[in-house]
Amino acid sequence: MKRISKLPFKGTAEQEQLLKAWLAENGHKPGAAMAALQKAQEIYGYLPIEVQRMVAEGVNRPLEEIYGISTFYAQFSLSPKGKYKIAVCLGTACYVKGSGKILAKLEEKLGIKNGDCTEDGEFSLEASRCIGACGLAPVFTINEDVYGRVKEDGSELDGILAKYKA
Amino acid sequence: MFRSHIMVCGGTGCTSSGSKKIIEAFNKEIAAAGINEEVKVIQTGCFGLCALGPIVVVYPEGIFYSMVEEKDVKEIVEEHLVKGRPVTRLIYDETVQGETITSLNDTRFYKKQQRIALRNCGRIDPDNIEEYIAYDGYAALGKALTEMTPDEVIKCVLDSGLRGRGGGGFPTGRKWALGAMNHADQKYVACNADEGDPGAFMDRSILEGDPHAVIEAMAIAGYAIGATKGFVYIRAEYPIAVERLQRAIDQAREYGLLGKNIFGTDFEFDMEIKLGAGAFVCGEETALINSIEGNRGEPKPRPPFPAQKGIFGKPTVLNNVETYANIPQIILNGPEFLNTIGTEKSKGTKVFALGGKINNTGLVEVPMGTTLRTVVEEIGGGIPNGGTFKAAQTGGPSGGCIPASLIDTPIDYDNLVAIGSMMGSGGLIVMDETTCMVDIAKFFLEFTVEESCGKCTPCRVGTKRLLELLDKITSGNGELEDLDKIEKLCNFIKEDSQCGLGQCAPNPVLSTLKYFRDEYVAHVVDKKCPAGVCKDLMQYKIVADKCKGCTACKRACPVGAISGNVKEPHVIDQAKCIKCGACVATCKFGAIIKE
Numbered sequence: 001m002k003r004i005s006k007l008p009f010k011g012t013a014e015q016e017q018l019l020k021a022w023l024a025e026n027g028h029k030p031g032a033a034m035a036a037l038q039k040a041q042e043i044y045g046y047l048p049i050e051v052q053r054m055v056a057e058g059v060n061r062p063l064e065e066i067y068g069i070s071t072f073y074a075q076f077s078l079s080p081k082g083k084y085k086i087a088v089c090l091g092t093a094c095y096v097k098g099s100g101k102i103l104a105k106l107e108e109k110l111g112i113k114n115g116d117c118t119e120d121g122e123f124s125l126e127a128s129r130c131i132g133a134c135g136l137a138p139v140f141t142i143n144e145d146v147y148g149r150v151k152e153d154g155s156e157l158d159g160i161l162a163k164y165k166a
Numbered sequence: 167m168f169r170s171h172i173m174v175c176g177g178t179g180c181t182s183s184g185s186k187k188i189i190e191a192f193n194k195e196i197a198a199a200g201i202n203e204e205v206k207v208i209q210t211g212c213f214g215l216c217a218l219g220p221i222v223v224v225y226p227e228g229i230f231y232s233m234v235e236e237k238d239v240k241e242i243v244e245e246h247l248v249k250g251r252p253v254t255r256l257i258y259d260e261t262v263q264g265e266t267i268t269s270l271n272d273t274r275f276y277k278k279q280q281r282i283a284l285r286n287c288g289r290i291d292p293d294n295i296e297e298y299i300a301y302d303g304y305a306a307l308g309k310a311l312t313e314m315t316p317d318e319v320i321k322c323v324l325d326s327g328l329r330g331r332g333g334g335g336f337p338t339g340r341k342w343a344l345g346a347m348n349h350a351d352q353k354y355v356a357c358n359a360d361e362g363d364p365g366a367f368m369d370r371s372i373l374e375g376d377p378h379a380v381i382e383a384m385a386i387a388g389y390a391i392g393a394t395k396g397f398v399y400i401r402a403e404y405p406i407a408v409e410r411l412q413r414a415i416d417q418a419r420e421y422g423l424l425g426k427n428i429f430g431t432d433f434e435f436d437m438e439i440k441l442g443a444g445a446f447v448c449g450e451e452t453a454l455i456n457s458i459e460g461n462r463g464e465p466k467p468r469p470p471f472p473a474q475k476g477i478f479g480k481p482t483v484l485n486n487v488e489t490y491a492n493i494p495q496i497i498l499n500g501p502e503f504l505n506t507i508g509t510e511k512s513k514g515t516k517v518f519a520l521g522g523k524i525n526n527t528g529l530v531e532v533p534m535g536t537t538l539r540t541v542v543e544e545i546g547g548g549i550p551n552g553g554t555f556k557a558a559q560t561g562g563p564s565g566g567c568i569p570a571s572l573i574d575t576p577i578d579y580d581n582l583v584a585i586g587s588m589m590g591s592g593g594l595i596v597m598d599e600t601t602c603m604v605d606i607a608k609f610f611l612e613f614t615v616e617e618s619c620g621k622c623t624p625c626r627v628g629t630k631r632l633l634e635l636l637d638k639i640t641s642g643n644g645e646l647e648d649l650d651k652i653e654k655l656c657n658f659i660k661e662d663s664q665c666g667l668g669q670c671a672p673n674p675v676l677s678t679l680k681y682f683r684d685e686y687v688a689h690v691v692d693k694k695c696p697a698g699v700c701k702d703l704m705q706y707k708i709v710a711d712k713c714k715g716c717t718a719c720k721r722a723c724p725v726g727a728i729s730g731n732v733k734e735p736h737v738i739d740q741a742k743c744i745k746c747g748a749c750v751a752t753c754k755f756g757a758i759i760k761e
Contacts, residue, residue: 030478031440031460038402038441059460072462072619074444075402092365092559092595093521095609129444130364131403133182134521135216135528146182153751 009050015043016054023058032059033069037076046077074129082117082124084164086110088140091130098152099138103127105154106140109161123164168206170247173223175288177212177374178367178406179528180219184236185209188220191239199248211287211375215275216528218258223270223288230270232258274544280507281531282515283331283368283491287375292410295417298378304423306494307382310389311429314497319390320346323493325501327513332358332449332486333564333590333666335512335579344473345391345483353393354477355384355437356484358454359400359407362446363562364613366593368517369487371529373400373407376491377414381437383493385424388435391483396437399454403444412439446563446617449591450665451484453619464621465665486591488517508534512578522559522595525550535576538568542596553598557681561590563610563617564670566677567603586677588670602699603682604689608636610674618667625668628659632675640700644690653679698760701745705761710735712757719749719758 022039026032036055037047044051047070056063070076088094088103103125107113110123117124133139136148147160174180174189192207213221218232222242229252231242238256245251254262260273270276281287290297298304310319324339345353357380361369373380384396400408415437418424426434440458447453448463455477457463476482492514496504504514512534518541521527525547532541538558542548549555557567560577566587568575575581579589597606611633620626635652638644656672656679663669679686688694695703708719708728713735720728720736727743730736738749738758750758 031458033460034443034457035441035460038443065461068462069460072445072464073442076443090364092562092593092609093527095364096522096595096597096601096606129362129403130367131178131182133179133216134365134367134519135179135219136182137521137527139182148182153747 009048011044011048011050018043019051019054020058023055027058027060033061033066034073037066037070041076046080048078080117080121080124082122084123084142086123086125086140086142087128087131088125089129089131089133089138090127091134091137093130093134094138097137099140099150101152102138102140102150102154102157105157109154109157123161168204170205171225172205172207172247173210173225173288174207175211175213175219175221176209176292176406177216177219177287177371178404179212179216180221181406183219185220187236188222188234188239191236192222192243195240195243196247199243201243201247205247208291209293210290211292212284212371212529213288214279214284214371214529214531215258215526217526218528224252227252227267228270229267230258230261231256274547275526275528275530278536278540278545279531280515280533282495282504282507283372283488283517284375284529284531285495286379287371287529290376292375292377293413295378295414295421298376302498303378303494304382306497307385307389307423308429310386310497311431311433316346316390316392319386319497322497322501323390326492326496326504327501327508327511328489328492328496328504329512329579330486331488331492331516331589331591333561333588335589338485338489341473341483341485342387342390344471345393345481348474348481350481352395352478352480353391354480354482355387355391355393355396356454356458356477356482357384357396357398357490358449358451358484358486359398359404360442360448360454361401361404361487361591362449362617363564363591363593365521365595366519366562366591368519368529368592370401370404370407372487372491372517373404373411377407377411378418379494380411380487380490381414381418381424383490384437385428385435386493386497387483387485387490389433391481393481393483394434394436396435397440397458397477398437399440399442399448399458401444402441408439408441415439445619446613447619447665447667450667453665454484455482462619464619465667467664488592509576509578511580516577516589516592518560518592518594520546520594520596523549523553523598523601524596532577534578537574537576539573541577541594542573546596549596549598553600555596556599556601557597557603559587559595559597559606559674560593561588561670561673562593563613564588564666564673565590565593566673567597567606567681568677569681571681586673586680588673600697600699602695602697603678603685604636604640604695605697605699607675607678608633608640611636611671614667614671618671622662622664622668624659624662625664625671628655628663629668629671631655632659632672636675639686639689640695641702642689642693642700644686646687646690648690649679649683649686704745705740706738706743706745706747706749707759707761708736708738709757709759712755714755714757716754718752718754722748722752724748 056066222231328338329335452466453463472482715733
């Protein structure tokens with residue numbers, strides 16, 4: 001279930017200008033809504049209702065349709081992401097090799113549930129679909145860094161997380 | 167001229183294990199050795215043997231280095247490239263026979279493979295169109311446009327016996343003929359690169375390793391059906407593939423291979439990438455079309471078929487990446503190229519993403535009709551840690567499990583369906599005795615429950631209820647009649663769901679129930695999980711005879727469930743135990759068992 005974020009919207013004028021410029025150029029093209037939401041998420045990092053409203057206007061479609069699209073696709077996020085996004089692959093190959101346990105260990109260590117962000121905004125945790133690195137299973141990623149062949153007992157996790165803690 | 171080429175795998179698997187840094191290191195070391203005019207470093211697509219990545223191959227010798235690390239690069243440069251002495255300790259051990267180094271093609275992994283769709287992966291630099299052209303690239307498009315009529319192109323594809331590699335196995339030539347038949351002011355060609363099956367990565371590897379093959383094939387399809395525009399619908403989770411495909415499209419435009427008057431003919435064709443946003447149901451063609459149009463990716467009832475009314479209401483021919491990758495070779499070499507390979511009704515080869523409990527995880531391409539045994543035991547190198555083969559899962563969440571008793575089944579479309587699985591896009595996950603089949607069925611069902619688009623009730627509600635029944639069984643509350651209920655519900659979902667997602671969702675449950683009913687019964691009647699996976703059905707126990715009373719487990723237990731005095735046998739309080747297994751990991755005497 002996707003939840004609308006209760007955190008206040010902190011978009012800047014610059015971000016708004018970027019999005020509106022893109023919409024002015026591409027919003028009228030057929031099938032633009034998906035690409036517009038992808039662009040908006042790239043700019044803002046997530047899709048708060050304020051941003052969805054801008055997209056709706058820009059592609060000339062009702063807000064409820066834009067909301068419908070935002071909630072349909074797994075990649076669109078209605079809540080902000082952490083500075084470090086942790087994604088644990090739960091594809092079959094990783095799952096068979098114990099990535100479910102790794103996800104549970106990370107939830108425990110960060111004190112958040114799958115899909116949430118820590119209060120300080122540092123880490124967010126999510127389960128991801130197969131990222132195709134099945135040869136390295138089990139795998140998780142922190143932003144662009146990939147950690148493969150992770151021990152399922154979780155003994156390496158503290159060391160890995162420490163690298164990102166300020 | 168370069169005397170040596172160093173091919174470094176830039177597929178996602180190897181990139182994840184650091185191949186980018188290896189390329190940088192090679193460039194640095196080669197410059198330091200002063201041989202940068204003689205040796206060239208090339209980033210290629212996937213070699214297939216992902217388990218041994220990062221992979222580096224040095225030509226002209228064809229020396230195959232595996233699991234190369236950044237610190238090894240200097241040695242390879244100084245010893246191999248400067249002095250001509252290959253670094254034996256890094257060479258893939260299957261290619262080393264005493265003093266001689268044998269060809270990669272003679273290794274167990276590659277010997278029985280036949281690479282058609284993957285022919286250029288690992289052989290060319292995907293970012294350089296010239297390398298693709300050097301291996302007959304775009305010659306098929308030239309042949310089609312200048313020597314063949316659209317009907318001849320369709321006939322060639324039809325006669326080749328090529329069937330859709332994305333799952334269903336519909337004859338590709340027939341699909342094209344349908345697209346050609348329907349007249350309209352605008353038609354579209356589309357490519358399904360929304361590879362959503364967990365554990366499948368063949369389409370991604372083709373796009374990363376040989377993007378021009380897909381572009382060329384789509385242009386040929388455009389010519390055959392009379393379309394001037396193509397869309398590639400690709401998962402946004404595949405950034406490397408998206409980047410390389412975009413670069414390839416730009417290069418093809420630059421070379422006049424996309425655009426107007428291609429090969430000096432009247433034919434024009436161009437294409438565009440559409441990014442998906444993570445919805446498994448978009449692998450279904452009508453859902454994919456909805457998504458390309460910028461809507462929720464919900465399926466639509468068929469007819470009308472996409473060949474009649476597809477993208478923006480126009481006739482559309484939609485094929486999968488691997489299907490397209492076969493096309494240029496078929497056009498260039500004639501239908502016999504493909505229809506002489508494979509079984510009676512399944513021609514050519516199939517790429518499988520081999521994963522799970524198997525030594526050689528990676529990408530393999532074998533002729534249709536190859537047995538599962540060959541794939542698992544020979545190419546895959548068997549099960550790690552001396553495990554025994556229990557089952558292979560094909561077709562992802564839409565497929566089923568093939569038990570060890572059917573390991574000699576020749577793999578093709580029809581055989582797989584006959585034994586309750588399906589080809590799917592080609593994920594092949596191997597399981598050993600530590601995998602619980604009820605748990606696996608549950609895993610796939612959790613996936614479909616989450617991915618069900620919610621449009622039709624049998625799928626939305628049915629899969630959820632089915633999952634609840636499985637949960638009941640794995641938590642130890644199952645009753646025998648639940649098994650019949652499960653079967654009934656499965657058949658209901660199969661018959662009444664609108665699209666392929668729902669119709670195939672029960673397959674993992676039905677096939678495990680068919681071949682591993684004993685295991686279900688063990689969960690229900692004996693309240694035991696034979697594989698020791700389902701937590702609620704197992705207990706950790708300390709064997710008093712073996713316990714030395716060292717207190718290590720007591721200290722490791724996160725919930726304080728273990729008690730006992732020093733040098734006396736300890737006990738686990740089952741009410742407190744959360745079954746995390748931490749105690750087992752710390753016990754040096756093997757005194758803690760799972761049962």
